[in-house]
Amino acid sequence: MTSALRHRVRPLVPAIACLVDLMLCLTQEGNRSEVAVPLITVAVCATLFARARWPLAVLAVHLGWSASVTVVWESRPVAGLLVALYAVAAGRPARLSVPGALLTTLVLCGQLDLSAESWRGALFYVSVAALLAGGTWGLGRRNITLRAEAAAAALRVERLRIARELHDIVSHALSGIVVQAAGAQAVLPTDPGRAARALTAIEGTGAQAMDEMHRLLGLLRSAGDDDAPRLDRQPGLPDIGTLLDWARDNGLTPTTVVVGEPGRLDDSTSLAAYRIVQEALTNTLKHAGPGTAVTLRLAWSDADLTISVEDHAGRSPWAAGRSPRGGYGLTGLRERVSTVGGTFRSTALDHGFVVSARLPLARHDKQAAAAAVR
The missing domain is CATH 3.30.565.10 (Histidine kinase-like ATPase, C-terminal domain)
Known part of the structure; x- marks a missing residue:
């Protein structure tokens, strides 16, 4: 998915998750007469709009809602919980997202009525719940990997660009310095004034090249940092x-x-x-x-x-x-x-x-x- 398409789809995710959870809620016969369940479902899914800034808080809300609604009304909201888990996995380190994935697995297992199932059936449904939570967590972690790879690729491109600029600066400056130095040496015995002008040109060329190199080397040392300096004008x-x-x-x-x-x-x-x-x-x-x-x-x-x-x-x-x-x-x-x-x-x-x-x-x-x- 391209970056532009991803930015367009992202605001629609909470609405889609809310729609899926409402459909799951309304298909339960015991919940059709309960007005509170769909209303609270909409309110809880609205928190998904803040998942990028506060993913852990949003996941906590969905874990609490999913666990409580299962006990009180025997409803099984799933989509919002998985979206919240994905946000935590994609935006927080593994030491925080792994416990979130385990809690999500427990809540999903709690939504299953395993008493009427054989041990093979119960094992199957538990495996499905673990796969849902684990797969969602894995997709979120993959998003972190892709962002890191994109940042590394951009850093390599920037360093190659800087290396190319350094080549141009050094080659241009040294060529002029070599020619001016050779000319100064040739005319020094007979025309000291001309030799002095050549040395002045060498000094100016060298100073200009050093200034440009300092700027580029500063960029190279800090490439990838948020506060890296920028070339004001090329x-x-x-x-x-x-x-x-x-x-x-x-x-x-x-x-x-x-x-x-x-x-x-x-x-x-x-x-x-x-x-x-x-x-x-x-x-x-x-x-x-x-x-x-x-x-x-x-x-x-x-x-x-x-x-x-x-x-x-x-x-x-x-x-x-x-x-x-x-x-x-x-x-x-x-x-x-x-x-x-x-x-x-x-x-x-x-x-x-x-x-x-x-x-x-x-x-x-x-x-x-x-x-x-x-």
Whole structure:
């Protein structure tokens, strides 16, 4: 049962349990003239609406009612009692729910008229009562297991996302630091001022990367906690201009081409677009080196954004048929684009390498996008 369907059915459970217990009550000849029994049954079943908040109290009410009505009026309400037991099993630890299941079994056995049965018949009915209570308890415990598994799966997804963000941050920062450090070393004897500017750029890049890593590592340490910190703002398409500035500072020559009327992207899709450009520029700097011309193309349509980053590095190592070392960046991009419903391609060309992706626009009404690049 899906979560949405479960939320729709949940408010109907008390009414269904009340209807079943009323039918059981009214089928007893001795109870047809008793007005009190159906009225109290409705009142007791109404407590099931509070079963999520006070499951133990609700179960106690149903145990008391079921036991007393069996003795006084010889009625046998079952449905409400089982629903209350399920709520306890699904929301409380076993040390509390197991005694509830045992008491429920005793009450169900007390509702049976075993005096007229042979020992085999009595054993059969007692077994049925135990199976009803035990099966209900087991279903409730299974609900706890499913919730725990869903929480663990969500935690794994979150940690993988954070690991992917760390890769992007570290790879991007270190590539710039290596290039700037090499340049500073080369010009230090002849141009100390230029070397100082390169060292300043290294300091700024390192500090920014450290800030982002601290935030992500804080999330990783506290993932799964209710009071875990959240990233207030993730980068997105409007921040691509800072990536282009970074590329220029590190010796690349980026050119931007925008086609079509900009549309609106979801936050996750906008982050994917940012990471595509970031990874492509980082890999261009790492494998083709400073002085490489790069073309960023944003092609908007009514349904999607096609984004491509193409470098013109001549006969680069990529064009020779070798992928970037490790390949984790492009693999991560492919997974990231897939999760937002897009498609991703990376292709070696004679003159360089191109990374492209098709990203769907937000399903909401189209809005003008902020100017992402200049």
